[in-house]
Every structure is written in C-alpha cells, then in structure tokens.
Amino acid sequence: MSFPFHTLMVQGTTSDAGKSTLVAALCRLLADEGLRVAPFKPQNMALNSAVTADGGEIGRAQALQAVAARIAPHTDMNPILLKPSSDIGAQVVIHGKVRADMNARDYHAYKPVAMQAVLESYRRLRAQYDAVLVEGAGSPAEVNLRERDIANMGFAEAVDSPVILVADIDRGGVFAHLIGTLACLSDSERARIVGFVINRFRGDLSLLEPGLRWLEQQTGKPVLAVLPYLHGLFLDAEDAVASVQAQQGAFRVVVLVMPRISNHTDFDALRAHPEVDLQMIGPGQPIPPADLIILPGSKHTRADLDWLRAQGWQAALQKHLRYGGKVIGICGGYQMLGQDVADPHGVEGEAGISPGLGLLDVTTELTREKRLQQVGGTCAFADAQVAGYEIHMGVSDGPARERPVFFIDGRPEGARSADDQVLGTYLHGVFDTPAACTALLEWAGLHSTQAVDTAALREQSLDRLAEAARPLLQALKALFA
Template sequence: MNFPYHTLMVQGCTSDAGKSTVVAALCRLLARDGIRVVPFKPQNMALNSAVTADGGEIGRAQALQAVAAGLAPHTDMNPVLLKPSSDTGAQIIIHGRVAADMHAHDYHNYKPRAMAAVLESYQRLRAQYQVVLVEGAGSPAEVNLRARDIANMGFAEEVDCPVILVADIDKGGVFAHLIGTLACLSDSERARIAGFVINRFRGDASMLSDGLDWLERQTGKPVLAVLPYLQGLTLDAEDAVETTQQHGHFRIVVPRLPHISNHTDFDALRAHPDVDLVFARAGDALPPAELIILPGSKNTRSDLAFLRAQGWDAAISRHLRYGGKVIGICGGYQMLGAQIHDPDGLEGAAGSSTGLDLLAMETVLTGDKRLQNVAGHCTFAEAAVSGYEIHMGRSQGAALAKPAFLINGAAEGAISNDHQVLGSYLHGLFDHPEAQAALLDWAGMKQARAVDLAALREASIERIADACLPLYRALQAL
C-alpha cells in the first residue's frame, strides 16, 4: 500500500477550516488508487444529517465522504452525533439512534460512555479497511473542552494516530492560527502533528514562500500543501447555512429558522440557474416570491413561535392570497397544520402550539424517530421522487386523504384542495431531477428544467480531489 498511515486524523484551527473537504478529497484519491479507505468522525455536532444503509443517522459530511470513498454511509462512520435543540441542550445520537436529550454539563459527564461507542466503531472500521481517515471537530485549541475530549486530540492520543492541521487563510491570520493552536496543545499532542495544510488560498502561492519558511522554522513542522480557493462547488454542508444564491427569474424564499435542520434540502435549488434562492433572516420581511418553503426544524414549536414573532405568518397568508405557493418540509410540514402537540416535552416545555392552519391536520410529537430512505412517485405529476425521513411525531387529519406522494403504494404528505400548499416529511425532495422539475412546475415555473444534484456533487468531489493531489503526494512521501 503506497500510503504510510493506517489511521490519519485531519484537525482544524477553527470550525469551517476545510476538514470535511480535505477528508473527502483524500478519500477519493485513495479510492482512485484502489486503497480501501473509510471516513470516520468520532463526534459531530450538526443539524444536517443523513440516513444510513443500516437505518441510522449520521452527519451529512460523513455521508458525502462515504460517497467520495465509494461506500454506502454507515453509522460507524459517525458514532456520536449531537443535534442541538437549544443553546445549552442537544439530542445525543449514538450509533445512529437517539440515546438521550442532555444539557451540555450532563453530556460532559456522559463522554466516557460516548468514547466507548467511538472506539467500538473505530475498531470495526480499522479491521475492515486499509485506511481510516478521521475528521476532528471544531479545534483542538479549545482548552475548555480538553478534559474527556473524544473529538480531537483525546481520540488521537487514545488510538495513537498522526494528525495534520488545516488552517483557512481566507479568514486571515493563518500563521497566528497555526502557531496559536500549537501553543494550546500538550507536548505529546504537538509531537503527533505531522504537518500543516493551508486552505483556500487565492492568488500566486509564491507570495507565501517567506511566511511558509518562517512557519517551518518556528514550529519544526512541514507545510504539506497550500490548497486553492475553489469557487462553485456543490458539496453537502455540515451545518452552516450557505447564503450564496443564484439570481434567476424564479424566486424561492426560505425563512431561516433558529433551529433549521437539513438545509441541504435546498442545494439543488441553490445550484439551479433559473432560481433566485433567498434565505430570509431574523428582522427581514419576506420578499415577494413565487414559492415559500418552510424548512425542517429541530425544535418545531419554538421555531413556529419565532416565525410568528417575525410577522412571517402574516406574510405567508398574504403570499397565498396573491396566488403564491407554499411547501413545508418535515418540521415545516408540521407547522402547516392546525396544532402541534408535545405532551412529553421532547423539544422543550410540554404543551401544544397552534399551527398555521393551512392543512387540515394535527401532529403529536413522539419519542420514536422515523429513519428511512424512501422512493416513490408524485401524485400531482408523472415523476419519480426519492428522499429520506428523519423525524419525530405523527400527523393525522383530513388533509392526508390527498397525499403529495405515494411511497411503496402508501400515501405520504398532503396537498391542499386549492393546490397552493404542499407538505411532506421527505427530505431531499428536490434532489431527484424528475421530482425537482415537477415541484417547480407545480410552483409555477412552467417547463422547468432540472439540475442533477448527484452529478454536480460528483464533479465537485473530483475537483477537490484534483486540488488535493499535492497534499496526497506529500503524505505519501512522509
């Protein structure tokens, strides 16, 4: 095997330094060389998740990395997933299944059990694959999180693996980020840093040479690669909402809710040349649009209250009066009903909330989470649809007698009698080209063309792999 590591960890000086992208690129490069490689992230905190082949839930970044490695996503690739439901609490998912809802302090005490799950998954992957590429979380310089760490150096020390450290030069202060991160590490942690990667550089790399020489003298560590800033990539985001938008003629507005989840639902629309996709922020008025989409939410009742506080409920009513269309996805679908009940306080204080009353249905939140990949067809067009369900709760009511989709012959979602409102539990509605074109046509974009999201994603993986070839060669030479 022409790769010197059985396990290699990629850590970053900051969140969004490019760890996920570097791991995906290295997965593709190793797979190109016929090396059996698997991505692994011990602990992920994200509201974007994917359903795995074994019926569990992992972060979207690991699902993307699995695609880069030529694998089906599996829960062992991300054994601990934290899905924030408030500023201080999160749903804890272990091996793809909900284990508990915890306050941050309680989770800190739970970490030894979480580490046991991490090592169990790691050992299974280590036995099956030639290379395990590990992605850290946030930054190893977060000294307040060092005790019982399972996400960064705590894991690297436990399994005794080398680490490469990624810094984002586009943010500025790249040398301070690298030097400062090393200063926050223990001697043994610094010793396992194999080298640095400077990411998202624009311009002539020769202009960096003096700085790189200084960095190597100061640290005794090599700069393994300087990676370029790549525009126009279509890759699943781990968490942060990407606000880049097309400026086509067909405007779609998505209210940006505080607990928005799986906003990757909109990646295909973001890439569509005829769509002007706008994420409305707190304090913004909803602009005129052909279509409003209420996204998924990790705390549906709280986000519904936020939506009302912004005056967006009135804006949605006005939008419908003028003939606009509305789609609700997952939590957004639940908001379209008459009532949302949370009798057990699963997402906050127990109680009920009045919905937007645009579909004749009610939802009761329940402790069991539905996780599955599905396929079927649209009821309003001759078009196939595929997607995945990740939700707690069951909806009932007269609206469900007019479903939006048929999944294995079973009704799913709802369409209002006036055909202005559509709701569904399916994430990834716009990913399938046929369903995307049918939904856009339903919303008013006649003869809508479709964007093939899977093809765009594959092309982007190839681009980042090609850009990371210098890093791959440098690692091979170590």
Template sequence: MAFPYSTLMVQGTTSDAGKSTVVAALCRLLKRRGVRVAPFKPQNMALNSAVTADGGEIGRAQALQAIAAGVAPHTDMNPVLLKPSSDIGAQVIIHGKVRGDMNARDYHQYKTVAMAAVLESHQRLLAQYETVVVEGAGSPAEINLRDRDIANMGFAEAVDCPVVLVADIDRGGVFAHIVGTLSCLSESERNRTIGFVINRFRGDIKLLEPGLEWLERQTGKPVLAVLPYLHGLFLDAEDAVQPVQASRGAFRVVVPSLPRMSNHTDFDALRVHPDVDLQFVRQGEAIPPADLIILPGSKNTRGDLEWLRAQGWPEKIAKHLRYGGKVIGVCGGFQMLGRGVADNDGIEGAPGVSPGLGLLDMDTSMTRDKRLVQVSGTCAFAEDAAVSGYEIHMGVSEGAALEQPAFRIDGRPEGAISPDGQVLGTYLHGLFDAAPACAALLRWAGLHTEHRVDTSALREASLDRIADATQPLLDALEKLA
C-alpha cells in the same frame, strides 16, 4: 500502492477551516488508487444529517465523504451525533440511534460512554478498511473542552494516530492560528501533529513563501500543502447555510432561516437551478415577494413556530396565498402547516401545545420514536415523476388533509396537498434531489422550464475537483512517511 497510514486524522485550527473537504478529497484520491478507505468523525454537532443503509443517522458531511470513498454511509462513520435543540441542549445520537436529550454539563459527564462507542466504531472500520481518514471537530485548541475530549486530540491520543492540522488563510491570521493552536497542545499532542495544510489560498504563491518558511522554522514542522480556493463547488454543507449565489432566475423561492433549521441541504438543487432565485431570510430581514415559500425542517418545531410568528411570517404567508402563491412545508415545516403541534412529553422543549399555521387540516403529536428510513416513490400530483429521499423525524401527523397525499412512497400515501392546491406538505427530505421530482414540484409551484439539475453529477464533479487540488497533500504525506 498502499497508503502508509491505517488511521490519519485531520484537525482544524478553527471551525470551517476545511476539515470536511480535506477528508473527502483524501477519500476520493485513495479510492482512485484502489485503497479501501472509510471516513470517520468521532463526534459531530450538526443539524444536517443523513439516513444510512443500516437505518441510522449520521452527519451529512460523513455521508458525503462516504460517497467520495465509494462506500455506503454507515453509522460507524459518525458514532456520536449531537443535534442542538437549544443554546445549551442537544439530542444525543449514538450509533445512529437517539439516546436522549442532554444539556451541555450532562453530556460532558456522558462522554466516557460516548468514547467507548467511538472506539468501538473505529475498531470495526479498521477491520473492514485499509485506511480510515478521521475528521476532527471545531479546534483542538478549545482548552475548556480538553477534559474527556473525544472529538480531537483525545481521540488521536487514544488510538495513537498522526494528525494533520488545517488552517483557513481566507479568513486571515493563518500563521497565528497555527502557532497559537500548537501552543495550546500538550507535548505529546504537538509531537503527533505531523504537518500543516493551508487552505483556501488565492493569490501569488511567491508572496506566501516567506511566511511558510517562517512557520516551518518556528514550529519545526512542514507545510504539507497549500490548497487553492475553489469556486462553484456543489458539496453538502455540514451545518451552516452557505452564501447563496447572486440571483440568476426569475422564479423566486424564499425560505425562512429558522433558528433550529435542519437539513437545509434539501434546497441545494434549487440553489443551482438556472431559473430559480433562492433566498434564505434571516431574523430581522424583510420578507421579499416570492412565487414559492418553503418552510424547512426544524429540530424544535414549536420553538421555530414561535420565531416565525415573531418575525411576521404568518401574515406574509397569508398574503402570499391570497395572491396565488404556493407554499411547501418539509418535515418540521410540514408539521407547522397544520392546526397544532403537541409535545406533551417535552421531547423538543417545555411540554405544551402550540397552534399551527392552520393551512392543512391535521394535527401533529411529538413522539419519542424517530423514524429513519430511505424511501422512493412518485409524486401524487404528477404520477410520472419519480421521487426519492429519506425520512428523519419525530412526531405523527393525523387528519383529513392526509387523505389527499402529495406523494406515494413505497406503496403508501405520504404528505398532503390542500384542497385549493396551493399548500403542499411532506416528511420527505431530499425531495428536490431527483430531477423529475424537482421539475414536477416547480411546475406545481408555477415554474415551467426545460432545465434539469442533476445533483449527483454536480456532487461527483466537485469531489473530483477537490481531489485533484488535494493531490499535493497526498504526495507529501507519502513522502513524509
């Protein structure tokens, strides 16, 4: 059965209303039907990204939605990606490639160029797929961003597609969110809003029904579905670190929550490992004892190094190592482990050189070229353990530390292990995702366990769960058409 919409857009009354999840669920439902479907997000601002098969970079959420749709992630699915490097500036990525760093005002002027890229990608997807399910960004009620908007109603108006508005009831004020959002829209934008989805509901639906009836009378538009709050999902987060489950394991892993932390999804396998207690430590929080400390990726390595020093991490790491603990650095965290990080061209901020933590005999220089590649290989410290993932970084590291690699990737040495075997660094994202590599890394760090975590199976099961829960929305959309 064909789906009646060639392009359908899902917008939210707020950030984190559930747009990404609803799009992923619709993609999975349409895939089950045999519909050729692709996800699309015109503009994404996120520090969690993925490398595509065509050698580009897109938001992590769009890669997840592509998995839900059963298609390979492609740069056309997220033609504009903004990766914040400061409070007012971001790296601008168009069609998977870096165009440069811009402050908010400069990017606002650049949006006409960005919109052309968005429409080009959308047309290419329409030529290949029967349906394109589009995710908005933030909220269409952000009237200060309405001029030259490419992320929400500006896109919907340009391609003349219907819009479904999602609101999160769990945060409260759901009716005000919906009515208030509609009041901020133009007449044509309100007309193309075909209905609402109330997300993350828990409780007795009978108690909600009077509010639903009021909302439909007030707006003249239907509530298409009320979706339940689903616990225990394993889905890649678009940006913000999700709350960590209560401690379950005795092996303690601590990660500093860097201000510009990127791709914290690297640690999702550890979050659900039954023998691991993973903690993200935020600014001002006490640094707890740990068996393993992991320095994550960063979009501003020198800036986050300064933050680490201000929070007392170098002293804590030194004490941790004296007592036999282990340290892993991933991408930007790997660069921090060396003697210094040089950014003479000011690629990530003000030009200059910052001293590193001095735990690996190497130096890093920032470069304008970004390495984007999917890779596979083996752990050099456990030759039987297969590893796979992706590299997504700017900068080149050199030094004697690299002569003792952590991995062998596509026939070449990669990363480093310190002579005393306590410190490991790598540019490889997703290093814990493959169960053999995860087990080998945890053994290296001191955890010997028979438990294995299959992140792919957990992800697929979660996609099926959200699809099953979202079936009423698909049914309502088809009846509405």
C-alpha cells in the same frame, strides 16, 4: 497500492477550516488508487444529517465523505452525533439512534461512556478498511474541553493517530492560528502533528513562501500543501446555512431560515437551478415577493413556530397565498402548516400544544420514537419518481392527507390543501431527484424543461477537490517513504 498510515486524523485551527472537504478529497484519491478507505468522525455537532442504509442517522459531512470513498454511508462513520436543541442542550445520537437529550454539563460527564461507543465503531472500521481518515471537530486548541476530549486530540492519543493541522488563510491570521493552536497543545499532542495544510489560498504563491519558511523554522514541522480556493463547488454543507443568494433565474423561491433549521441541504438543488432565484430569509428580514415560499425542517418545531410568528411572517404567508403564491413545508415545516402541533411527552421541551398556521387540515403529535428511513416512490400529482429520506419525531394526520404529495411503497405521504396552494411532506432531499424537482416546481408555477442533477454535480466537485489535494497525498507519501 499503499498509504503511509492506516489511520490519519485531520484537525483544524477553527471550525470551517476545511477538515470535512480535506477528508473527502483524500477519501476520493485513495479510493481511486484502489484502497478501501472509510471516513470517520468521532463526534459531530450538526443539524444537517443523513440517513444510512442501516437505518441510522449520521452527520451530513460523513455521508458526503462516504460518497467520496465510493462506499455506502454507515453509522460507524459518525458514532456520536449531537443535534442542538438550544444554546446549552442537544439530542445525543449514538450509533445512529437517539440516546437522550442532555445539557452541556451532563454530556461532558457522559463523555467516557460516549468514548467507548467511539472506539467500538473505530475498531470495526479499522478491521474492515485499508485506511481510516478521521475528521476532528472544531479545534484542538479549546483547552477548556481537553479533559475527557473524544473529538480531537483525546481520540488521536487513544488510537495513536498522526494528525494533519489545517488552517483557512481566506479568513486571515493563518500563521497566528497555526502557531497559537500548537501553543495550546501538550507536548505529546504537539508531537502528533506531522504537518500543516493551508487551505483556500488565492493569489501569488511566491508572496506566501517567506511565511511558509518562517512557519517551518518556528515549528520544525513542514507545510505539506497549500490548497487553492475552489469556486463553484457543489458539496453538502455540514451545518452553516449558505449566505450567498443565487439570484440567477426569474422564478423566485424564498426559504425561511429559522433558528433551529435542520437539513437546509434540501435546497442545494434549487440554489443550482438556472431558472430559480433562491433567497434564504432570516431574522429581521421581511419576506420579499416570491412565487414559492418554503418552510424547512426544524429541530424544535413549536419553538420555531413561535419565533416565526414573532417575526410577523404568518401575516406575510397569508398575504402571499392571497396573491396566488404557493407554499411548501418540509418535515418540521410541514408540521407548522397544520392546525396544531402537540407534544404530550415533552419530546422537544416542555409538554404542551401549539396552534399551527392553519394552512393544511392536519394535526401533528410528536412522538418519542424517531423515524429514520431512506424512501422512494412516485409523485401523486405528476408522472415523476422521487427518492429521499425521513428524519422526524411525529405523526401528522387529517383530511388533507387524502390529497397526498407522494406514494411511498404504495402508502400516501404528505398532504395538499383543498385549493392546492399549500403542500407538506416529511421527505427530505425531494429536490435532489431531477424528476421530482421538476414536478414540484411545475406545481408551484415554473414550467421548465431544465433540471439539475445534484449527484452528477457532487461527483464533479469531489473530483475537482481530489485533484486539488493530490499534492498533499504526494507530500504525505514522500514524508513517510
């Protein structure tokens, strides 16, 4: 088995052009051909992250790509992860561990140091695998970021990698995106692009062919593949919150989308559940009638707590509980449900203490050390196994913890209110375990015999994605035969 490149980089004309899914598809195709293949993203900016077996934190997309490659996710696959804490600042995670909080200007100055971490990880992967498939970030056309670039062409030039440029035709202007991106590149960067991929096409391909011929004549570069728009894929989102509401079942679940929401992939299983009507409620929207309201994780708990109150949602939560509804808080949402959230060290910003929603008898203190761990155990109130992961900076304690949600390695985890209407846990991914999902939904009032196997849905989607991208792999092999 062979692949024409040891390293191949996928860059996009825009964010969300399809870089992540294209790398995942190629990882699955090469793995199925018997190659040892690893995904790699030098720098990722996302609040959706995953915990690796080596106890680090990487972008969710790279964890999905590792699954596609049939290997365990590792911190070398995403050596630099930026987790935004404001419009101009982010927590900087290097090799899976928090290094510092930096504003944009300070991080830009720090990039030469970050590049060394990137190259260390890349060299380790290159030594271990037959192929390394690299995902860029955003677009290489961002000329204001060219100096000290480590995410796109700066990395490609440093390791002498060829590049595929992918554009999303579904958003319109695909030819302008491709031509315009090339125009923003230097001669050496432009020469690195071996061809184009047009993504998410739907319609009659014959009507597109004159444009493809024009593009190839204008640029001297081939269109390697036109990939179809695939409906119904079940894949972990890198960052953007899905805007489509499920509205397929009778059991109403509302997730409160706060400005710094993190790991909203926690709710993918609910979105796919045939008996659940999942709604993501954001700024300016009233909380509709629901059976269950979920407060998700947050990168900045106290700021999102203030924002929640400003939306008038605290009163809506109290009304929801008076009418017998249930509430679940996950990670930062769990912290918000307590009596107060203290940040004595200024971990998330200015040091201080904020009153919580007072729905769970626990208090939280944010700590400098981030807990990163894959965990498994049993449900405390049902006969069900659970698996998930923890990513949080804080410790919660109080009388409500005497009524735990789970037992992890024998230790109690999470808390429930005395009236059993409110539940909080630090575990992300709890709905991905079918038995735990069923137990939590039954606790909330849905007595269901159905369950969603998210792992199976993910595998089916990866296989569909790979089959759709097979012409691209064949084109690459033919181009460099």
